[in-house]
Amino acid sequence: MADLNHILKTHGLRTTAIRREVMQYFLNEGKAVSHQDVEGAMPKADRVTLYRTLAALEESGIIHQVIDDDTVKKYALCGTECSGDHHHDNHVHFKCERCNDTVCLEDIKIPHINLPQGYSVDSGNLLLMGTCKSCA
């Protein structure tokens, strides 16, 4: 609890019950979750508030968007290095095609890629798909 409040404060957000609950949900899941997932887990909470909560957590650098092959937005908790102005979520994501879970592989970084003259790269997103440990 106190932890969660501290994270919120250090990221410039007010401490509210909903934000703590959403963050706790992220901690429990340990995988990328969508707005719909959050809504399912917190049926009493207002849809719109949850959209805005996710947006606030993302803008402040507490969660980051996980790019995935389906069209709903998904998010996961950022590592401790993230802050609002500078996300460092340059790790690889893995989506299991059996259980459909997408997870962060925090230890595996996106390799540097050489591009032709004229391109400059700021950030990247690498999604690997296949079968995860639990489904193998």
Added chain:
Amino acid sequence: MADLNHILKTHGLRTTAIRREVMQYFLNEGKAVSHQDVEGAMPKADRVTLYRTLAALEESGIIHQVIDDDTVKKYALCGTECSGDHHHDNHVHFKCERCNDTVCLEDIKIPHINLPQGYSVDSGNLLLMGTCKSCA
């Protein structure tokens, strides 16, 4: 024209005016386009037909989905090696944050990544973001 018909036939699709127009649009754009883009370019065509046209072209391996940080689906033409059952779009995609265009870098392949024991990888998707040649 004849070319487009040939491509459609070799991928097991019937040759229709709309499919040729959509394919021609892909050829002209040379970048990843969304349903909305196609609709804008072909205002007379029916929305639903365009959704189904894109789905048919994707399933048959003529176009492939380009994963991007925004949530609308985008597609681009596949290289010649693609067929319905086996897509080979394992090249890198680049999204320019100024012009917002996403392009295929056909010559740059996704590098092999070593994952921990238990993961098996079937396919991957690498999106690099930054500034493109024209916007530099």
Added chain:
DNA sequence: ACATTTATGCAACATAGTTGCAGAAATGTT
């Protein structure tokens, strides 16, 4: 040129996400 199969266009529906605004809760100040 005819029968069969598949594609198109329309209406209605379903899902995902946004905006405006009033009341509630959190924070800063005294």
Added chain:
DNA sequence: AACATTTCTGCAACTATGTTGCATAAATGT
């Protein structure tokens, strides 16, 4: 602790995106 200020929450309405069912039209096979 009480107040003023700022920000958050919850509701209603709305926009955008994508899907399904079905009748008609067009493409293919014989």
